[in-house]
Amino acid sequence: MKKRSTFDLVLTAFFLGILILLASVPFLGFIPLGPINATTMHIPVIIASIILGPRIGGFLGGAFGLISMIRSTLIITPLSFVFSPFVPLYGTDQGSWKAVLVALIPRILIGVVPYFVFKGCQKMWKNKQQSLSLLLAGIAGGLTNTILVMNLIYFLFHQEYAAVVGKAGNAIYAAILGVIFTQGIPEAMVAGIATMAVASVLLRLVTNRNKNRI
Numbered sequence: 001m002k003k004r005s006t007f008d009l010v011l012t013a014f015f016l017g018i019l020i021l022l023a024s025v026p027f028l029g030f031i032p033l034g035p036i037n038a039t040t041m042h043i044p045v046i047i048a049s050i051i052l053g054p055r056i057g058g059f060l061g062g063a064f065g066l067i068s069m070i071r072s073t074l075i076i077t078p079l080s081f082v083f084s085p086f087v088p089l090y091g092t093d094q095g096s097w098k099a100v101l102v103a104l105i106p107r108i109l110i111g112v113v114p115y116f117v118f119k120g121c122q123k124m125w126k127n128k129q130q131s132l133s134l135l136l137a138g139i140a141g142g143l144t145n146t147i148l149v150m151n152l153i154y155f156l157f158h159q160e161y162a163a164v165v166g167k168a169g170n171a172i173y174a175a176i177l178g179v180i181f182t183q184g185i186p187e188a189m190v191a192g193i194a195t196m197a198v199a200s201v202l203l204r205l206v207t208n209r210n211k212n213r214i
Contacts, residue, residue, distance in 0.1 A: 011202075012056050015048040016063055023067045030071065036079060038183055039145075041067070042110050043191050046141035047199045049115040050134065051206065057111025065107035069100070078164050082153050090160040098156040106148035114141040114195070130203070131196050138195025139188045146184030150176045 022029030022041050031038040041064050049057025072083035080087040083103045085095040114137040121133035153161050154176050162172045 008052055008056065011052060012048070012060070015044045015052075015060055018044045019060065019064055019067060023071060032077075033183060036150075036179055036183065037077070038187060040187075040190070042107075042142055042145045042187070043138075043194050045107070045110045046114045046138050046191055046195050047202065049111045049113075049141065050118050050137055050195065050199050051202045054112040054115045057115055058108045059111065061108040061111030062104060064110070065104035068107065069103040072099075072103070079153075079161070081160065082157050089157075090163050096157075102149060102152045102156065106145050106152065109148065110141050110145050113144045114138065117141075131200060134196040134199050135192045138192035138199075141195070142188030142191035143184060146180055146187060150179055150184070 019029075019041060022044070029039060029041045031040070045057060045061045045064055048060050069084050072080040073086045076087060078090070081089045081095060081099060083099055085097050085099045087095050087099075089096055117140040118133050118137035121136055122130065125133065154173060158172065161175075162168060165172070165175050167175050
C-alpha cells in the first residue's frame with residue numbers, strides 16, 4: 001500500500017509539473033483564439049483521472065482552475081473577468097466572486113468525468129476495446145471543460161459577455177455555441193487522441209507494477 005501511495009504521489013507531482021509547464025510556456029497551455037483561449041491544460045488532468053482516479057483527477061483539475069485564475073489576473077484579456085474575481089467586470093470597477101465558479105467547477109469535473117466514462121465503457125465492453133474507451137473518455141473530458149465553461153459564462157455573465165462579443169438577444173447563445181463547436185470539439189478530439197496514446201502506455205505500466213508486486 002505504501003509503495004502504491006508513493007507511486008501515485010510521484011505521478012501526481014509529474015502531472016502537476018506538466019500543468020505548470022504548459023501554463024508557463026507561451027502559446028502552449030493557453031492558445032489565444034478570439035475572446036476565449038484554446039487550451040491543452042485539460043489533457044494531463046484527463047489522463048490523471050483515468051490512471052489515478054477521480055480524487056486525484058479532481059485535485060489536478062482544481063489546480064488547473066487555480067492556474068487559470070492566476071493567469072487571468074496577471075495577463076488581462078477582454079474576458080479575464082469571467083475567470084478571475086480580481087479583474088473588474090466589463091464596464092465596471094469591481095470583479096465578481098462568480099468567476100471562481102467558472103474557473104474551478106468545470107476544471108474539477110475534467111478530473112472526474114473521464115474516469116467514470118472509461119470505467120463505464122470498459123464495463124460495457126467487458127474490458128475489451130480499451131483504446132476506444134480511452135478515446136471516448138478523453139473526448140468526454142474535453143467537452144466537459146468547454147461546454148461547462150461556456151454555459152457558466154452565459155448564465156453567470158450574460159450581459160458582460162454580450163458587451164464583449166458585441167451580440168444581443170438570441171445571438172449571444174449562438175456565439176456560445178459557435179465557441180463550443182469551432183473550438184471545443186477540436187480540443188476534445190485532440191484530448192481523445194492524446195489520452196488514447198498516453199494513458200494506454202501508463203495503464204500498462206501500472207498493470208505491470210501490480211503484477212510484479214504479487
